[in-house]
Each structure stands twice: as C-alpha cells, then as structure tokens.
Amino acid sequence: MSSLPSAPAKVPIWRDVRVLRWLFQIAVLAVVGLIIYWIWGNYQTNIERSSVQTDLRFLDNPASFTIPGNDFDQSSPVRAAFVQGFLNTIQVALVGIFFATILGTIVGIARLSKNLVVKTIAAAYVEVIRNLPLLLLLTFMNLAVVLQTFPRIEDAWKPLDLFVISNRGLAIPWFEGSAGQLSLLVLAGIVLAVIVVRLERARADKVGRPSRALLLGTLALAIVPVVGWITLGYTWTLPFVDGRGTSGGLRLDPSFFALIVALVVYTSSHIAEIVRGSILAVPRGQGEAADALALSNSQKMRIIILPQAFRVAMPALGNQYLNLIKNSSLGATISYFELTQIAQITVGNGSPAVPAFTLTLLVYLAISLFTSLFVNYFNRRLALVER
Amino acid sequence: MTVVFGYVGLWVIWTVIEFVFVTGRWEIIQVNLKLLLVGRFPDELMWLVGASLTALAFWVAAVAGGSKIDLNNVQTIPQRLFDYTRRFGLIVALAALLIFLAADIAALLLAFQVLGGVIVGRLVGLARRKVSVLGAIPSIIWHPMLGSPAIALVLVTLMESTLEEWGGFLINFYMAIISIVLCFPLGVLLALGRRSSFPIIRLVTTTYIELIRGAPLFVLLLLAGVALEFFIPPSIAPDAIFRGVTVFTLFTAAYLAEIVRGGLQSIPKGQTEAGKALGLSTTKITYLITMPQALRNVIPAQIGQFISLFKDTTLAGAALNILDVLNVGTAITKQQDFLGQGLIYEALAFVALLFWVGSYVMSRESQRLEKRLGVGVR
Numbered sequence: 075m076s077s078l079p080s081a082p083a084k085v086p087i088w089r090d091v092r093v094l095r096w097l098f099q100i101a102v103l104a105v106v107g108l109i110i111y112w113i114w115g116n117y118q119t120n121i122e123r124s125s126v127q128t129d130l131r132f133l134d135n136p137a138s139f140t141i142p143g144n145d146f147d148q149s150s151p152v153r154a155a156f157v158q159g160f161l162n163t164i165q166v167a168l169v170g171i172f173f174a175t176i177l178g179t180i181v182g183i184a185r186l187s188k189n190l191v192v193k194t195i196a197a198a199y200v201e202v203i204r205n206l207p208l209l210l211l212l213t214f215m216n217l218a219v220v221l222q223t224f225p226r227i228e229d230a231w232k233p234l235d236l237f238v239i240s241n242r243g244l245a246i247p248w249f250e251g252s253a254g255q256l257s258l259l260v261l262a263g264i265v266l267a268v269i270v271v272r273l274e275r276a277r278a279d280k281v282g283r284p285s286r287a288l289l290l291g292t293l294a295l296a297i298v299p300v301v302g303w304i305t306l307g308y309t310w311t312l313p314f315v316d317g318r319g320t321s322g323g324l325r326l327d328p329s330f331f332a333l334i335v336a337l338v339v340y341t342s343s344h345i346a347e348i349v350r351g352s353i354l355a356v357p358r359g360q361g362e363a364a365d366a367l368a369l370s371n372s373q374k375m376r377i378i379i380l381p382q383a384f385r386v387a388m389p390a391l392g393n394q395y396l397n398l399i400k401n402s403s404l405g406a407t408i409s410y411f412e413l414t415q416i417a418q419i420t421v422g423n424g425s426p427a428v429p430a431f432t433l434t435l436l437v438y439l440a441i442s443l444f445t446s447l448f449v450n451y452f453n454r455r456l457a458l459v460e461r
Numbered sequence: 462m463t464v465v466f467g468y469v470g471l472w473v474i475w476t477v478i479e480f481v482f483v484t485g486r487w488e489i490i491q492v493n494l495k496l497l498l499v500g501r502f503p504d505e506l507m508w509l510v511g512a513s514l515t516a517l518a519f520w521v522a523a524v525a526g527g528s529k530i531d532l533n534n535v536q537t538i539p540q541r542l543f544d545y546t547r548r549f550g551l552i553v554a555l556a557a558l559l560i561f562l563a564a565d566i567a568a569l570l571l572a573f574q575v576l577g578g579v580i581v582g583r584l585v586g587l588a589r590r591k592v593s594v595l596g597a598i599p600s601i602i603w604h605p606m607l608g609s610p611a612i613a614l615v616l617v618t619l620m621e622s623t624l625e626e627w628g629g630f631l632i633n634f635y636m637a638i639i640s641i642v643l644c645f646p647l648g649v650l651l652a653l654g655r656r657s658s659f660p661i662i663r664l665v666t667t668t669y670i671e672l673i674r675g676a677p678l679f680v681l682l683l684l685a686g687v688a689l690e691f692f693i694p695p696s697i698a699p700d701a702i703f704r705g706v707t708v709f710t711l712f713t714a715a716y717l718a719e720i721v722r723g724g725l726q727s728i729p730k731g732q733t734e735a736g737k738a739l740g741l742s743t744t745k746i747t748y749l750i751t752m753p754q755a756l757r758n759v760i761p762a763q764i765g766q767f768i769s770l771f772k773d774t775t776l777a778g779a780a781l782n783i784l785d786v787l788n789v790g791t792a793i794t795k796q797q798d799f800l801g802q803g804l805i806y807e808a809l810a811f812v813a814l815l816f817w818v819g820s821y822v823m824s825r826e827s828q829r830l831e832k833r834l835g836v837g838v839r
Contacts, residue, residue, distance in 0.1 A: 099661040106665055113692045120691045191466045205820035206813055207772035209779060210787060214813075217791060218805045400677035407679075407779045414680055427688045431680065439675040 117428070130433070132425040139419055141411045152420050159416030160437060166330070166412060167399045167441075170337040174398060175391070177338060178345025183375070185350045196346070203343035208401055211340055215332035216408040224328075227315060238313045244326040245313030256299075263298035270294040288376075329410035333402065341398045345391065352387035353379060385456045392449030396442055403438070413437060480806070489804045490811045491562050493793045497811065498559070500628020500784055506618075510631065511571050513614035515578035517638065520611045522579040524604060526586025548826065555818045582607075612642055619702060627702065628784030630815050633774040636702065640709035641767050647710065648717025649756075653747065655722055666718070673715035678773055681708050682780035705777035713770050720762045724755030757834055764827035768820045775816075786812050 087093055133153040140147055141158055184196035203211070224241040225231060231239040238245040271291040278287070313325070356379050364374035384391075406415035417434040421427045490497070499510060560568045589595040589603070598606075615635050619627075654666030673681075685704040699707070728751045736746035756763070778785030784792075790808040793799065 095659060099659045102659075102665065103661050116693055117691050120695070189463055189466070191463050191470060195466055195470050201821065202817065205768070205772075205817045205824065207775045207787070207816055209775040210809065210813055210816065213787060213791060214805075214809050218809060222803055222805055403677040403679040404776070404779075406683075414677070414683070417680075418683065421687060427684075428691050431684045431688055434680055435676050435684070438677055438680065439672070442675040 121428075126426045130429055132420075132429065135425070139423065152425060155416050155420060156413070156433070156437075159411060159413040162410070163399070163402055163405075163412040163441070166333060166337070166402045166405065166410075167395075170334055170341065170398050170402065171395050173334070173338045174341040174345055174394075178342035179349050179380075181342060181346035182349025182353065185346060186353060200343045200346050203339055204347070206340075208336065208340045209404060209407065212332065212336040212404055212408060215336045216329065219335075220328045220332050232315075238315060241328060243328040244331050246324050246326065247312050259299040259302040262302070263295045266298050267291040267295040327410065329405065329408045332408055333405045333410050337398055337401060340401070341394055344394050344397075348387050348390045348394065349383065352383035352390075355386045356382045388449065388453045388456055392446060392453070395449065396445055399441055399445060400438065480810075485807050485810075486802075486804060487562075487807060489793060489799050489807055492798070493789070493796075494559070494562050496629060496793065497786055497789050498629045499631045500789065502627065502629075502631070507567070509614065509618045511574055513611065513618045513635075514571070515574050516611035516614045518575045518578035519582035519585075520608045522582030523586040523589075523607050526583040526590075548829070549822070551818050551822055555814070608642070612639070615639060628786075629789055630786040630812075632702065632783060633771070633778075633785050634819075636706055636709060636774045636777060637767070637771040639706050640713060640770060643706070643710040644714040644717055644770075647714035649721055649752070651714055651718035652721035652725060655718060656725055670715045670718050673712055674719070678708070678712050679776050679780055681712060682776055686781045701777075701781040701783050705774070705781055705783060709770060709774070709777075713766060716766050717763065720759050720766060721755060723762070724757075724759035725751060727758050728754050760834065761827050761831050764823060764830075768823050771819060771823075772816060786815065 133156070134151050136149045136151065139155075141155065181196050181199060184192050185200065187193045187196070221241055224239060227240045227242050231237075233239070237247075268291075270293075271287045274287045274290050360378055360382060361374060364378040369377065402412055403414040405412040406418055409415065413434055417430050421430050495502075499507075502510065556572050560572060585607070589598075595603075615638060619635060619639070651666050651670060654662045655670060657663055657666075682705065685708045686701070689704060690698055732750050732754065733746055736750045741749070775785060775787045777783050778788040782788075790812040791805070794802075794804050794808050
C-alpha cells in the first residue's frame with residue numbers, strides 16, 4: 075500500500091482552472107461594465123451641461139411639421155408622427171418584399187433558362203445591379219428618373235388612360251369605399267381561399283391528380299372582394315389630372331415610388347442569386363423524375379423544383395427581407411416620411427436626439443426580431459422532417 | 462421569346478451606346494474629375510495620395526503573390542497574359558479612361574507608380590515562397606509588416622488635410638480600407654467569443670452582435686452624427702470621417718463575426734480532437750488548426766461583406782455630410798456652368814462606373830480564389 079504514489083497535493087487556488095475561468099469572465103464583465111459606466115457618466119454630465127430632456131416626454135410636444143397625404147397636422151403630437159412613420163416603414167417593407175420576391179424569383183429562374191438571350195439579359199441585370207450601391211440607385215430613381223425624366227403635371231404621361239405619371243407622383247386606378255369594409259372583404263377572401271386550398275389539396279390527394287390549389291385559391295381570393303364590391307355598390311375610379319394635381323384613383327408619392335423601385339430592383343438582384351443557387355441545389359434526379367412522369371416544364375418547376383428550392387432558400391431569403399426593411403431607412407435621404415426621416419425631422423425641430431434615436435433603433439430592432447421569428451416559423455414548417 | 466427579349470436586349474445596348482458616345486455630355490465629368498476623385502485635396506499633398514495608393518498596391522500584390530496556393534497548372538505566357546487581361550482588364554481600362562479624361566502627365570506617372578508597387582509587391586510575395594528565410598516568418602508577423610506602411614500612409618493622408626478639403630471617391634475607398642482592416646480582428650474575436658465556453662463572454666458578444674445586426678446602418682450613422690457628443694467627453698469628439706470609420710468598423714465586425722462563426726461551425730470536431738491528441742493548447746488549436754480552415758471556408762462571404770461595406774460608404778455621405786463621391790456627383794450638376802441642363806445621368810453614370818468596376822472585380826477575384834483554394838472540393 076505504501077508504495078502507491080500519494081494523492082496529488084491540492085491544486086492551489088490561483089492555478090485552479092475552474093477558479094481562473096470565472097476570474098477571467100468576471101474581469102471581462104468588469105471591463106464591459108466600466109465602459110458602460112464611463113459612457114453613462116459622460117451622458118449624465120453632458121445632458122446636465124446642455125440641459126436637454128432625457129425621457130420620452132417629447133412625444134407629447136406638437137410636431138410642427140406636416141406629412142403630406144394624411145390628416146396629420148402641425149399641432150399633432152410627435153407621437154403621432156412616429157406612429158405614421160412606423161406605418162409608412164411597414165408599408166414600404168410589405169410592398170417591397172412582395173415585388174422583390176416575385177421579380178427575384180423570375181430573374182433567378184431566367185438565369186438558368188436554356189434560351190441564351192434570356193439567360194444573358196438576366197445575368198447582366200444581376201451582375202450590374204448587385205455591384206452598385208443602393209443609395210446610388212435611389213438617388214438615380216429620385217433625381218434622374220422622377221424629378222428629371224417624368225413630365226410636369228400639365229403634360230403628364232397617361233398610358234392607356236389608366237395611369238397618370240408625372241413628377242408629382244404616380245396615380246393608379248383604385249377602389250372607392252371605406253377602408254374598413256374593404257379590409258373585411260379581403261379578409262373574407264383570404265379565409266375562403268385557405269378553405270378552398272385545403273379542400274382541393276385533400277381532393278387531389280384522394281383522386282391522385284395534380285392539385286389546382288394555386289389557381290382555385292387565387293380565384294377564391296379574387297371573387298369574394300369583387301362580388302362583395304358589386305353587391306355593396308362600390309366602384310373604382312380612374313385618376314385624372316385636376317389642375318395642379320390628380321384626382322381619383324390612388325396617388326403614390328414620388329418619393330414612395332422611387333424608394334420602392336430602388337429597393338425592389340436592388341433586393342431582387344440578390345434574391346435572384348439565392349433562387350438560382352437553391353434551384354441548383356435541388357438534386358438533378360428530381361427534375362429527371364418529373365420528366366419521367368411526363369410533367370410539363372411549368373408543372374416541373376411549380377410542383378417539383380421550386381417547393382424544394384424554397385426550402386433551401388428560406389433562411390437566406392429571410393436575411394434579404396431583413397436587409398430590405400433596414401434599407402428602407404434610406405428613404406430619409408429622399409424625404410420619404412418613414413421612421414428614420416421622422417426621427418431626423420423631430421430631432422431637427424428640437425426633440426432630444428438620444429431618446430428619439432434610441433426609440434427609432436428599438437422599433438427597428440423589434441421589426442427585425444418579429445420578421446426573423448416569422449421567417450424561422452416558416453423555415454421550421456418547410457424544413458425537411460428527417461427520420 | 463428569343464425575339465422579344467432579343468429586341469429588348471438590343472434596345473438597351475443601343476440606348477447605352479447612344480448615351481455614351483452620342484448624347485452624353487461628358488465635359489461635366491472632365492471638368493470636375495479632380496473633385497470627383499479626391500475632392501479639394503491640396504495639390505502640394507497629392508504625393509501622399511500617390512504614396513498611399515502605391516503602398517496599398519504593393520501590399521495586396523505581396524499577399525496575393527505570397528499565398529501558398531498550389532501552382533501546379535503551368536501556363537504558357539500567352540495563356541497567362543489572357544488570364545491577367547480577364548482578371549484585371551477592367552481596372553486597367555478604368556485607369557486608362559481616367560488618365561484620358563484627366564489628360565495630365567501626373568496622372569500617368571501615378572498609374573506607373575502604382576503599377577511599380579504591384580510588380581515589386583508580387584516579387585516580394587514570390588520571394589517569400591522561394592527564399593526559406595522569408596518563408597520562415599509566420600504570417601501573423603509577415604502580413605502586418607507589409608501592410609503597416611500602407612495603413613500608416615492611408616491614415617496620414619486622412620489626417621493630413623482638413624475635412625473641407627477631403628472628398629470624392631478616395632474617401633469612400635479609404636474609409637472602406639481602414640474599416641476592413643480594423644473590423645477583421647474584431648470580427649474574429651467576436652466570433653470566438655460567441656462560441657466560447659465562458660457563459661458571460663458568450664452573453665456579452667451575442668448581445669452585441671444581435672443588437673448591431675438588428676439596427677439599420679444609416680440610423681447608426683445618423684446617431685454617430687448627432688448623438689455621439691453625449692456619450693464621450695466633448696474634448697475627444699472625432700470629426701465626421703472617423704465617426705464614419707468607427708461605425709463601419711463596429712457594424713461590419715458584427716456581420717463578419719457571424720460569417721466566421723459559420724466557418725468555425727463547418728470544421729469537423731475531429732480537427733479539434735486531433736489537436737488535443739497532439740497536446741496542443743486551446744489557443745494553438747484555434748490559431749493553427751481551426752481558424753485557418755474556417756477563414757478559408759468562408760472567403761466568398763467575407764469578401765461579399767467587404768464589398769457591401771465598400772458600397773455602403775456612400776451612406777456616410779448622406780448621414781454625416783461627408784463630401785463623398787455621390788454627394789460630389791449630385792453637387793456638380795448644380796454648378797453655374799451645368800445648372801438645369803439635366804446632366805444628372807452623366808454624373809451618376811460616372812459614379813456608378815467607379816463602384817461597379819471595384820465591386821465586380823472584387824467579387825470575380827473571390828470566386829477565383831474560392832476555386833483555387835478548393836473550397837468544398839475535399
């Protein structure tokens with residue numbers, strides 16, 4: 075027994091790895107804490123010296139500026155301006171994401187086309203747009219296209235008499251009627267479409283025929299509002315030039331138009347690359363199997379390839395959507411009244427900079443988190459369930 | 462379909478050709494070329510611009526020439542020339558165009574100076590591969606050694622003149638260069654922190670990365686412009702260019718950290734275990750085994766991030782009132798001689814050309830590098 079080596083002496087505390095690990099972390103935490111403390115201290119002294127507000131009371135002050143196109147006026151509180159800015163940002167984001175996804179998917183598929191001309195045009199589009207700064211595209215849309223190439227209102231372009239295009243914005247045909255009833259109708263249409271799609275899918279599975287869910291769903295979505303429209307006796311109006319402006323239809327702000335086009339064009343070039351890569355990532359056998367089943371080219375794309383491609387593309391697409399939302403802050407450079415522009419104006423009008431911009435950043439953070447939750451949810455739904 | 466798209470394609474090509482050679486009025490670019498490229502930079506300090514550009518060219522060429530890529534594919538001279546033309550023809554063509562527009566002997570001299578930097582850099586890089594003494598210097602010393610003169614010169618150039626004198630494309634380029642160099646180590650550290658086994662460090666780095674990634678760059682730049690005074694003592698408040706560089710660095714580091722983390726995740730566990738079996742410390746395993754492979758695996762994503770940083774430097778112009786090339790481009794159309802003549806197309810086309818050539822060549826080189834390094838082949 076005595077020949078066995080004695081148990082190792084107890085490790086001294088300054089060489090104990092467990093202790094050292096925690097000491098190191100506490101040291102890092104202390105440094106981070108010190109930096110924050112230093113910044114906080116500077117903040118306190120600086121606001122005392124310049125005696126500005128630090129809380130959110132400024133939200134109740136009158137905004138003293140106007141946002142064109144709604145009933146917001148000079149005496150409304152800053153809070154209302156922020157809400158309007160938030161709504162405008164959401165609007166740009168939704169419209170932009172919708173069109174960028176469609177355009178990007180089309181260009182991405184076109185890049186893989188067998189037709190040389192189509193392929194070359196799509197490739198040129200992607201390679202040119204992707205390598206330009208977004209702000210340059212935006213400036214181009216605003217200064218060169220809208221403000222310089224679009225005609226004055228007196229000699230506005232009126233293609234097919236449906237649109238009125240001038241440097242005061244774009245007017246498109248639009249429905250007339252209360253927004254509340256309109257959204258109720260659209261909601262009813264969506265509910266019906268979901269039911270129809272479910273039923274059709276079940277029927278198709280049972281009969282063993284290709285499902286026409288997409289077609290029928292779209293029809294259902296379209297029919298309800300249209301029928302509701304007619305029974306409720308609403309009409310739609312065409313825009314027309316009325317003195318120095320347009321009446322009827324829906325008027326789109328020139329800055330809104332420029333921002334949307336720039337965002338859609340820029341983001342679609344990135345989405346196209348994602349779509350192309352994802353289609354290439356679908357195993358060749360899938361396409362060959364579709365050919366063996368004698369599916370048409372469009373069926374092959376729609377039923378076999380694209381659903382699998384979007385499964386691969388979803389995380390990257392989500393990132394592009396987040397980028398688009400964050401990039402919509404550039405609307406401030408062309409005076410589109412989204413969140414950043416509102417923050418900039420109110421700070422210029424005397425609101426305290428730090429709380430105003432912190433609020434703005436928090437709102438963007440919330441939108442980003444919400445979007446990524448949404449994308450993650452879809453991603454889980456789409457993800458291949460592995461056995 | 463062929464006919465319709467062919468027609469559209471031909472129409473676009475025709476419009477562009479007509480604009481470039483017939484209707485475009487390029488004298489606005491020619492008159493303002495210096496403003497667009499370097500702003501009101503004082504003439505007597507122009508040698509600094511030349512020197513820093515040359516040092517940068519030397520560094521890049523030395524890194525490219527010295528990388529230990531297998532050169533098994535022996536090319537004949539014409540093949541090699543063709544290869545170079547395809548890779549760098551656009552840059553040379555752009556330089557030729559600028560010299561032609563400048564119509565100045567100094568510009569030609571500058572071009573030769575930069576070309577000299579490239580050639581010397583390539584020779585130094587090759588020497589490192591051939592001469593064993595140089596090859597023995599570890600990369601972590603070698604690259605900073607070659608790069609520091611370039612970075613020092615860029616910084617001196619940035620500081621030597623006042624903000625009012627600065628402007629043009631050079632400021633976009635230099636802000637991007639400085640931010641890339643600074644954000645790289647920070648991004649790598651953040652990535653390591655996020656994967657560390659220390660919970661507190663993980664928490665701190667993850668919070669930082671996610672907060673930055675949830676915020677728009679433009680708002681951060683605006684914040685740095687109006688609200689930075691509140692967070693630091695007024696005596697050390699930097700000027701707009703350094704505010705821009707700081708925001709770009711902190712912003713890109715967060716994105717780079719996520720890219721590097723992805724690279725680290727792609728390294729099989731066996732690599733770390735092999736390192737442990739050899740008795741290496743955790744630091745050495747990271748530095749010698751996992752990190753080099755991780756960085757190699759994500760080269761395209763890294764360069765993509767740097768390209769978007771390069772493009773995003775235009776935001777500094779809008780948010781911090783720096784006279785960057787885009788601001789100069791829109792401002793020159795309001796000059797007395799050119800006011801109200803609709804020359805915004807010409808100005809923006811020129812700015813677009815500068816950015817496009819830079820980004821396109823970078824992305825092509827990254828694809829080539831990816832192929833040469835055999836990412837995803839093994």
